[in-house]
Amino acid sequence: MISVFEYLLELEKEDDSHLGRILVLLNVFAGIEGKKEIKGLTKLAKLDFLLRYPVYLERAMKKVHQNPERVKIKEYEKKNVESKMVRFKYGPWDFRYRRFINELxxxxxxxxxxxxxxxxxxxxxxGRKIFEALQNDPWHDDIISRAKIINSNFNKSGTNLMKFIYATFPEIGSLKYGTKI
Incomplete structure (x- = not known):
């Protein structure tokens, strides 16, 4: 019998959930006509950090004086270990981003x-067609809703997002490079 911990480790090795999440972010930030772009992997990583860690997104909402209850965190998400990022020079990072983008x-x-x-x-x-299909699947409601919250509240430059994250979550800045968040 596989333990929950072993199952979560296997999920981390599965790229499809990461690819889907990045595709959702890019689509939400593309706007209604689908023509807008995200400038740089640094910005994508910071946006993805907020999407991957809803507890941090909730804290970020408080920092910008928005209702954190809009994030709608489920109990099991409060100590989510499914998708770890590491502390890197410019903030939270996943060394697989280049591979994920190349695959997409x-x-x-x-x-x-x-x-x-x-x-x-x-x-x-x-990519828009896939996103439209995801929007019709209730399984993706939370991630799409959170991506929209991130777009409306945190659509800043990569540098400004990095500064915001370090100011809002000082514990991340105190981690050594490469330490899991």
Missing amino acids: VGRGLVYIRPEGRSIYLGVTDN
């Missing part, structure tokens, strides 16, 4: 647009 690009769901030293991440028409 390879599947034709996301595109990368380089501009100078920056990259912009956006969704393709196929």
